[in-house]
Amino acid sequence: MDSIQCRPVCDRWSECRDVCDHDKLKNLINKLDDPVPWIGVYIAAASVVCSLAMAADAFHGFRSKVLWFPCKYFSFNAISLTLLAVTLKLPIDLTASTLGVSEILARVSSLVFMSTAMANFMTSLGSMDDNEMVLNLAALGIMIITVIGNAYIHLITVCYFDGAPQIICEEIVATGFIFISLVMFCSSSLTVLTTTRYIECKYQEMCKIALDEEKLDGPKFPVDKLRLVVKKYWVMAVTGCPQFVMARSVTCTASGLMCVLATLTLVEAHIRIPKVYQGRGYGCGTFSAYKWSTKWILYVQSIGVALGTIVPAFRWFTAAQLKCSDIGRKSFKNELKIETYWNQRLKDCRESSLPLQVRHHKWKKLLHAVRRLFLNCCLRVQYLLVWASKLVLLISASFFHHIRKLKIFVIGASDDTRGSDYGGDAQLDLTRYVLQLQGEPGIPERTLKNIWNEVDGMTEKGKRQKPINLIDLIHKSNNFNGVREFDNNRVPSLHSQEPPNSWSLPVVTFACIAIALPNISNDNANQLVRNAADVVWVGVDLNCKWQEKDLRKLSLHSRTSKESLEELSNYAERTVKRFLGEVNDFLMDKPLNWPVKIIAANSMYRISQTILMASGNNETDEGLFDHLSIMIADILAASLTNLPHVITTICHHNSQKERQKSVRQAAFLLGETEEILQILQQREISSLDPNKPAYIDELRTFIEEDNGNSLASVPSIGSETQQSNKELVAIELHG
Template sequence: MAVTGCPQFVMSRSVTCTASGLMCVLIALTLAEAHIRILITYPGDDTSSAYKWSIKWILYVQSIGVALGTIVPAFRWFTAARFKCSALRRKSFKNEFKIETYWIQRLVDWKESSLPLQVRHRKWKKFLHAIRRLLLNYCLGVQILLVWASKLVLLISASFFHHIKKLKIFVIRASDETSGTESGGNAQLDLTRYVLLLPGEPGIPKETLKNIWNEVDKVTEKGKRQKLINLIELLHKSNNFNGVREFESNRVPSLHSQEPPNSWSLPVVTLTCIAIALPNISNDNANQLVRCVGEGLTLLNLIEKSLDENGALAIIRNAADIVWVGVDLYCKWQDKDLRKISLHGRTSKEILEELSHEAERTVMQFLKEVKDFLMDNPLNWPVKIIAANSMYRITQTILLASGNMETDEGLFDHLSIMIADILAASLTNLPHVITIKCHHNSQKQRQNSVRQAALLLGETEEILQILQQPDAG
């Protein structure tokens, strides 16, 4: 639907564009005839023209340009004429030359509308209006003549191909009777009901629809080759969505009368910072978690942007993105090295308390220094403060939930499962996001949006299968 409704594709299958294709073919043949005639008339004579030896190169360059410019229009004319020949008997001769309203509607509207100029004298206004109507009537006549001539060209071309097709069918039947073979075919998916057609347009060739369908399949296959392996490995750790409820507790006192709204990405980034800051965690495990979350965030950003149509949570997404840049590239949170913080024999509880105190200090210092009433709304806070508030609430929640602190490895696994739960819960929105991309309102962006949806479907096919498993909910 997106391809067949594209304005460029609609124009390419119109009768005027088809007639121009035949004109290109005729021009190319005329140039070929002139080229052959010159070779016959002046064999090996380079002095017959004022351009002397360069005349051959001029002809070569012109011939190459015409050939390249003729290929696509010629195929377009050939396809339209071949498809038209199969529908010759469906319409009467009169209906074949009927001018559809969309060819002249704009000119008719201009002719009937009032003058755009402000003219005070009624006689002059009437005179100008009559002149404009006369000019537009002339334009209407020219437009109708061009469309009618284009339809005639298409009809003649279709009749020509129809006779060739009849001859070809006769030959094939004779061959089949001789060989005694029967032809069979596989059932094809009927895509014609999804095609957007102009009024009076008979349809689109099956080969064209098949090419469109194959293009979608190729994009989907490309997405399958780019599947997010690390993210899939992390999602296998999630068997429910408990992490969505556990990462933040209502028992943690707020630092401000209003709390910033949460997104999917910010708690995931914050939990990742805490996990890689824990002591006795190997670099391989920490780096693997960063790779998994990095792949997940590419999908989370897409989901959040699609669901947040008004952009109300853009500042929250920006905070998560800025924090993630520091984590992914430098293993830092708010200029604090997350790997060095675990040195000097500190326990997991001590590290959580240090991150919590640092985050609380950052938020409280900001609230004391800033007296602007606009800052009462957390959505107006700087991204650094929003990220610090998230760190404070999540670290305090973990400290409250861990009366007897787990081992470092156990806490790391627990946080990884929480991250996997949040990612899995957010990724359940993928089918909705893919659907939204397939229903893009802008004609200019619809085709590209559908192509992105097909690519996304290929990339996330295995992820969607994981989320549909009974133990994923």
């Protein structure tokens, strides 16, 4: 009886215990779900970074009028792949309940966002080497296969939900776009090596033509001619840029159109899916653990898709407009002809030997047959993909061509215009320096004009930053006599071999001597150092010290310039002799192996002795200072006669990745030194080889052998050098 009465109590206790356990489990699940919205914020933040990077590339392209939009801020690398993996967290999360409107749209937006990102950084494939490309493609492939696999597992799971077929259509389409984008990536990567070699061969060929033209012009280069040389190399550098070559490819064009279609799919999903939910009587709330953060993901990624579509859409539109000029010039069969560089790498791989060492002949033959079968399949897929991309480009170009005929809008109508707007026949002749692949349509002259304007802009920027102090110093030089006078052969050598002279070392030494002269105002000395600031050591420029010797104190303690020169000469001589006495290493017997400070001390000794021999006791401090200023100006002017050769050498760069940067530097240097080139143009020695001025000793030897026939007479160090700086400038300007 007691047991019968207790049973209901026990049953109630069990039920209560189950309820308590269930509540605890529910509370635990809720606690575990509490941080999930913050994960959604993290996803949104990663999406913001990617979106800003894509927008920055678009802004950079519009600002520089480069409508093929190079990947400068958002490219195909480990960082971008890591960020994109974070943005795809929602589609690969199978634990979250994603049956609400916001969740479905967020999943679609994440997939479309990935497709848009891939279309944006596709051109960066052109600037990657093989190893980098293989690693990044492997990472991208693993990530996309994982995303697609998880997406279809989710689709299969929710297919039992009433009305699921009506809300998962866009997700299926979005995964299809991602998969096709991956295939296009692989297809484009197969052509990079072949197209790079082809463009490089054309670049070297055009460089030979340009160099032959430069030799005909001789060592004297007018500034206008030098501008044309820089433009030649700039056209070659830009049109041969690996990213530009990739942007002009048909697969990149098709990728741009596919990105536009993916964006339209997201727009359609935003319109249709809420209507489907409302029509079936379902609520439009959020059901997943991401809660309020789902809407943040949706809004941010939708905006990111809108911003990211700009670059691929303009690449597609620009390529279609460019192709418009070729409509009707080729037959339909020729338009869809597949060039050899698309399949060359696969064919080479198919005909090559196995990378594995297999001893058994039967297995080796089987592996070779399997590989050949696989590569034949890849060739067919490649052929089909390129053919379809060419067809897409042709249809797009025909569409815009007919619209232009109807005069609905005339964007790009001036592409075929020719005339003086592009700088005359001299600039139009630069079109032969355009580097193109086989089968590519010609680049419109409006695009070429933007290319020319960019290099002109760099030259103008250099003009605005011209070295005014250096130009003032160059005006003091009437000839190159300072190159011959700075070192007298009668000065006893401290070693059997003399170290070679550089251009900057004599200038530094003269500047130090000028500072050490007594009875010279600090303002004049500082002005001289500032004028030669590009080649003066930091210690001299900032602290007025030469190898720990205070030049200001030396000028205060010396009564005459002769005392200062003798003090500097003796100090330098002791420094060199101490070094030669302490070092027994046979390597140090060669002056080329000497430390920099010892070479500088040897230069100070020889130049100080040369000035002491030439000056005499009647030389005033002001006269000697003016003479040193002229010597510095002569040496700098002589060194700058090599500027045309330096500028053309900078233009020619072996690395495809660095050519644009190198030519920009040359254009900036041309603008920066244009006035100097005009000053020196009448002073150049016409019979001198353009490579000789690169070395001061060779130029000095040439001048000594020339016996001054092509130069003005050498002024003596005396009363004639006691003119003021203003008088020297006046002679230069009005003489």
